[in-house]
Amino acid sequence: MKLSEKKRLAILDAAEALFYKSGVEHTSMDQIAAQAGASKRTVYNHFATKDELFHAILARMLANINNDEVISFDQNTAIEQQLTAIAEQEVRLLTSANFLRIAKIAFMQMLLQPELAQSLANNSMGCMRYLEPFLQDANSAGVLDIDEVDVAAKQFVYQLKSFVFYPLLYGFESAKHQQPELVIKQTVALFLARYKAA
Amino acid sequence: MKLSEKKRLAILDAAEALFYKSGVEHTSMDQIAAQAGASKRTVYNHFATKDELFHAILARMLANINNDEVISFDQNTAIEQQLTAIAEQEVRLLTSANFLRIAKIAFMQMLLQPELAQSLANNSMGCMRYLEPFLQDANSAGVLDIDEVDVAAKQFVYQLKSFVFYPLLYGFESAKHQQPELVIKQTVALFLARYKAA
DNA sequence: GAAAAACTACACTCAATAGTTTACTTTACG
């Protein structure tokens, strides 16, 4: 790899780590340069402004996230098992260091810049990419009985986010770990109690 | 009211509004003084540092929140109706301008200062003050059938927060209003499907 | 191996902002 590329990556890595630790506002370009092992001038040669650097990080992180396999409804597998698989995948995403890092950085900025929230909200992630079609198919197959598929999908995902993601994001319960398996079990149970076809 | 008290309130009001709009970091003490109609020196006579002012605001807001009536389980009223009442009260809290203001200010800081998150997390608010005993009583009366009351209480409240609070907090869906009645109906329905005693 | 591109150290400008000092005016109150 060329030196120029190595520096660029080092700068992105350094900025990401510092933004995560201290927030964008509390991180100076001098700190970033120092942590990256680059001169400040080099930082500015790669990224004209701090804001440009911030958006480059956001873009890189978003690109690294959506890699999970799409799960489609399968007539021949128990619905409980399929929903559990989806939940497991989602919990893995929501609790990954990668995702938490981007989330914390992004959420901080979103509270300050509503327009950023808008643009990120449209970017649907994780199982929200495919959950509605999945539920629709299960509906058609007579396995589930859902009136409003969009609401049901949100109910499912929001349970997971509320139990595993937000507590980690905000640092509630730093010591007491939520048992992911328990959360998944409870979420699937709640969902099926409501929507499993009679 | 004495001038001194009036100034103190004006400063708190101004700081609250500005912290809400721009975040604590992006609000200067000069701005606060100007908006409060006070001299900067007066601001510093009331609050020695910006941080002290921030905590004074937090304290005032917290004091203004927990005022809602506690709802206790009533043997003679349908459980659906009682849960709906609780949900309505909670949604009113979660969508009130007051609560959203403190939440936005506090959440921003929480992302930066995990220890603040710890101290605020303990401060349980809204219906979380009384929901677990309520469910326990309903359990004992044979109206509900819940294994883990703490999990169930969270499931209930998290639904409401996810649908009405977080979207407003982060400015997702600024235009498209979530219908609060619909959210309440769906939440109660989901909960009772799972936990209503046979 | 030489020209071009990229990196470095470091001094610099410029603006913002927390908090202070001072000299003076207004308000509260016995």
Add this chain to the structure above:
DNA sequence: CGTAAAGTAAACTATTGAGTGTAGTTTTTC
């Protein structure tokens, strides 16, 4: 009314941090 408490305006200090300019060194590329 007179004194003490509180408020005011405005200049001031000191620091921080974004971004630039420069002169010289290293890396890439042809």
